[in-house]
Amino acid sequence: MNAKYMFSLVAVIVLFLLAYAGVEAAGLHVLFGVVIPYAAIAVFTVGFVWRIVNWAQSPVPFRIPSTCGQQKSLPWIKPAVIDNPATTGAVVIRMILEILFFRSLFRNLKFHFNEGNRFSYIWEKWLWLGALAFHWAFLAVVVRHLRFFAEPVPFWVQWVEQLDSFFRVEFITDFLQIGLPGIFLSGLVLLAATIYLLLRRIVIPQVKYISLAADFFPLFLIIGIALSGILMRYFLKEDIVGIKEFTMGLVTFHPSIPKNVSGIFYVHLFFVSVLLAYFPFSKLMHLGGIFMSPTRNLANNSRTQRHVNPWNYPVKVHSYEEYEEEFREKMIEAGLPVEKEL
Amino acid sequence: MADDLLKPDELLARTDHRPPATGWMDTPVNIRKGMYCYAANPKSVEYLSLPYARQWNPVEDDWKLPENWKQIIFEGIRERLDKFRSFKIFMDICVRCGACADKCHFFIGTGDPRNMPVLRAELLRSIYRNDFTTAGKIFGKVAGARPMTTEVLKEWWYYFFQCTECRRCSVFCPYGIDTAEITIIARELLNLLGLNIDWIATPVANCFRTGNHLGIQPHAFKDMLEFFVDDLEEITGIKVEPSFNRKGADILFITPSGDVFADPGTYTCMGYMLLFHYLREKYGFDITWSTYASEGGNFGFFTSHETMKRLNSKMYAEAKRLGVKWILGGECGHMWRVIHQYMDTMNGPADFLEEPVSPITGTKFESSRGTKMVHIAEFLADLIKHGKLDLDPGRNDNVKVTFHDSCNPARGMGLLDEPRYVIKNVCKHFYEMPPNTIRENTFCCGSGSGLNAGEDMELRLSGGLPRANAVKYVHQKHGVNMLACVCAIDRAVLPPLMDYWVPGVGVTGLTELVANALILPGEKERETNLRGEPLPGMEE
Ligand code: HEM
Ligand code: SF4
Ligand code: SF4
Numbered sequence: 001m002n003a004k005y006m007f008s009l010v011a012v013i014v015l016f017l018l019a020y021a022g023v024e025a026a027g028l029h030v031l032f033g034v035v036i037p038y039a040a041i042a043v044f045t046v047g048f049v050w051r052i053v054n055w056a057q058s059p060v061p062f063r064i065p066s067t068c069g070q071q072k073s074l075p076w077i078k079p080a081v082i083d084n085p086a087t088t089g090a091v092v093i094r095m096i097l098e099i100l101f102f103r104s105l106f107r108n109l110k111f112h113f114n115e116g117n118r119f120s121y122i123w124e125k126w127l128w129l130g131a132l133a134f135h136w137a138f139l140a141v142v143v144r145h146l147r148f149f150a151e152p153v154p155f156w157v158q159w160v161e162q163l164d165s166f167f168r169v170e171f172i173t174d175f176l177q178i179g180l181p182g183i184f185l186s187g188l189v190l191l192a193a194t195i196y197l198l199l200r201r202i203v204i205p206q207v208k209y210i211s212l213a214a215d216f217f218p219l220f221l222i223i224g225i226a227l228s229g230i231l232m233r234y235f236l237k238e239d240i241v242g243i244k245e246f247t248m249g250l251v252t253f254h255p256s257i258p259k260n261v262s263g264i265f266y267v268h269l270f271f272v273s274v275l276l277a278y279f280p281f282s283k284l285m286h287l288g289g290i291f292m293s294p295t296r297n298l299a300n301n302s303r304t305q306r307h308v309n310p311w312n313y314p315v316k317v318h319s320y321e322e323y324e325e326e327f328r329e330k331m332i333e334a335g336l337p338v339e340k341e342l
Numbered sequence: 343m344a345d346d347l348l349k350p351d352e353l354l355a356r357t358d359h360r361p362p363a364t365g366w367m368d369t370p371v372n373i374r375k376g377m378y379c380y381a382a383n384p385k386s387v388e389y390l391s392l393p394y395a396r397q398w399n400p401v402e403d404d405w406k407l408p409e410n411w412k413q414i415i416f417e418g419i420r421e422r423l424d425k426f427r428s429f430k431i432f433m434d435i436c437v438r439c440g441a442c443a444d445k446c447h448f449f450i451g452t453g454d455p456r457n458m459p460v461l462r463a464e465l466l467r468s469i470y471r472n473d474f475t476t477a478g479k480i481f482g483k484v485a486g487a488r489p490m491t492t493e494v495l496k497e498w499w500y501y502f503f504q505c506t507e508c509r510r511c512s513v514f515c516p517y518g519i520d521t522a523e524i525t526i527i528a529r530e531l532l533n534l535l536g537l538n539i540d541w542i543a544t545p546v547a548n549c550f551r552t553g554n555h556l557g558i559q560p561h562a563f564k565d566m567l568e569f570f571v572d573d574l575e576e577i578t579g580i581k582v583e584p585s586f587n588r589k590g591a592d593i594l595f596i597t598p599s600g601d602v603f604a605d606p607g608t609y610t611c612m613g614y615m616l617l618f619h620y621l622r623e624k625y626g627f628d629i630t631w632s633t634y635a636s637e638g639g640n641f642g643f644f645t646s647h648e649t650m651k652r653l654n655s656k657m658y659a660e661a662k663r664l665g666v667k668w669i670l671g672g673e674c675g676h677m678w679r680v681i682h683q684y685m686d687t688m689n690g691p692a693d694f695l696e697e698p699v700s701p702i703t704g705t706k707f708e709s710s711r712g713t714k715m716v717h718i719a720e721f722l723a724d725l726i727k728h729g730k731l732d733l734d735p736g737r738n739d740n741v742k743v744t745f746h747d748s749c750n751p752a753r754g755m756g757l758l759d760e761p762r763y764v765i766k767n768v769c770k771h772f773y774e775m776p777p778n779t780i781r782e783n784t785f786c787c788g789s790g791s792g793l794n795a796g797e798d799m800e801l802r803l804s805g806g807l808p809r810a811n812a813v814k815y816v817h818q819k820h821g822v823n824m825l826a827c828v829c830a831i832d833r834a835v836l837p838p839l840m841d842y843w844v845p846g847v848g849v850t851g852l853t854e855l856v857a858n859a860l861i862l863p864g865e866k867e868r869e870t871n872l873r874g875e876p877l878p879g880m881e882e
Binding site: 054055056058060061063064066068070072073074075076077078079080083098102104107108109113117119127131204206207208209210211212214281282283285290293294300304305307308309311312315316317318319320323326330331333334335 | 357438443458460481509513720724
């Protein structure tokens, strides 16, 4: 048993009980349905902006891109245009590849210490695949949810929905009928990928060793969000019309509490609220940070273009005059030219 | 090499990559002999007017810290968060995905979990969280925070001097988190308390005073090169005439002093001298050495940004004083990281210099038009491309060469194909090491960033293991017997590394290979290479 993930698991279970009991037993519908979501959005927005502004306030004194390929030098040597970008345009492409496709993670090489003291470094793509599946599924889920916050539903949200349910799974037996109202791939992929990322943290000894409680918490929380969502959609068959009225009420600042909605909906909403409020204070801020990382978002052009360090200050140097002063005699004796004769 | 060093097999056998049962915050550090460098000599610290010069010993309990040391560290972190966006972001956004974990040569070679780049960074991040973040203040250990103690400080010192700032981890991090950058900042913080290592502090003091890390005074510097003049005359029958501190020369040449001092770097140095003589005879090339700017390397970079700037200032100052057109830089790793990524920003603009143009080929070195400093590999590649060198690669037939990309030119610049082009034109037998161990994936020599002392030999041999292992592969497969590099530290540290892990492989600089192949006008029939070893076909 590991205290770090148990702590996070227990924390998420407590959050679940809070919301469920709060609504079902104590009738705190307004607190969990209106007050907390608004507060969470406010914390998220202010917190996120504050973090970005705070980062931006620190200057980038030096150009320190990590160069991952041949530099642009002599005209007949082929440069690695993207991995060692020399222009802003190339940096933009590098950043797009990083942000949309996790280019650097794609490089991952796993080290093996084999029989007979042989080492190998094998291309390891599972983390990359898992991470990509997780993030894209998360994005798809977020985009799909916009249907609840806009009337009419924007066409691009509908596109994503269509794409997402393209692989329609129909599974109908006497006992269980899923497949209607259409399975969304993203929810299942999100759940599976998050569970993979979680297992990885528990099973791989080195990853387990570096993990903090703060690394397990968002994973459990997201699993909670996905599970409660899947439960509502495919099993509880929540009153979608009622929920949409409620969410539209939230965005138009005329909140009203829906009838006929189960406690699980409030759990789902509470989990999302917690994730939003937690976001700016946690590693989840990598969403913003990746755009501002100086080893990735700068062009490798510091020998062609001047880059100014705003806090550059004069330092104490040992001038040539001081140097000659100390060694003049020896220099003259050795036949070295001097500025000032003896 | 120390006598009590483990045998290679023993060293490998003790390397276990399974993490211990106790969490890292609860596992005490053990500052172990062979794995650390001696404390800075107070005289050197004082000479640079850096704070808290004193005699102290890492393995003693009392490090004689100033009363308010915690305050100093706290303020130091705050100041650096405000000055370096890199530091701030790298403190905040690591998700501990572990992609960097097994990329560090020190983790591979020692199995010590704190040598995983992510954990190395966490050593500092945990304090940052505790003192500077809301989550850390509220949730403490659960959020990965811990208070600063002398134990933590010692842990920092031990592990931030077990990172060679090689940046291999940053290549694989999805956010480009560069643990080298964190190490650079951490060492700055340690220096605020006078906690440098002597292998860095003393070269820095030397360099400040005499112009080079080794403390070679001007007359001695000239003597040493003149010694090579005699050697070269014996080998080639030609007397080369290097010039020093000469005003009005076209170009200033700056290279690490290590090459003036010890084998096999000295052969590279002789190579430069032959090359410049050849170019002067054939094309009127006009270059001067300097005794004041007699160091290309910059151990100040391993101390603090400010110290780096103080040492680096000599390059432009000397170029200006001598009135040259541009600067040519020799083979060195971290020297080129400093020149490429820092110099112009720190000590520029070099508007008193001209945009570098090769006086021989007329090539404009576009890629260095701002800094006005050209790498010798770029310069050589251009000469060869234009057919300006008479070469007899056959003279290098007794070597089977592979090329070690030094970390800094690879991951802080991108100088990868220029040296390869040069080597392939002066040697017939060239074999690459496996692709995952070269170019941007290259493995460190294990002794960079000022860790090339004698007392930390076990650390160096462990850290160099991944590099050595890749050399061993081509040694066994292709009979490679020569490891070429473009770095003076490599030339100093790779020979013992090879002797330990892959006996039978020598180490050479790029320009040494060029000079061996270079046919000088009027030379006698050469019987030996620059090392005095018989050329192929000349063996008795
Ligand atoms: C531009 C947007 C984003 C990019 C480029 C990005 C990229 C990444 C990458 C490369 C990883 C490391 C691989 C991994 O461990 O899965 C990661 C981890 C993670 N990301 Fe994102 N991310 C983004 C936005 C988000 C958002 C909006 C969330 C919302 C919850 C999120 C949640 C996570 C979590 C929880 C992890 C850790 C996974 C683990 O513990 O293994 N990311 N992200
Ligand atoms: S690869 Fe980057 S994000 Fe992942 S653990 Fe290492 S430093 Fe952190
Ligand atoms: S910079 Fe190099 S030595 Fe330092 S942690 Fe990263 S991989 Fe290891």
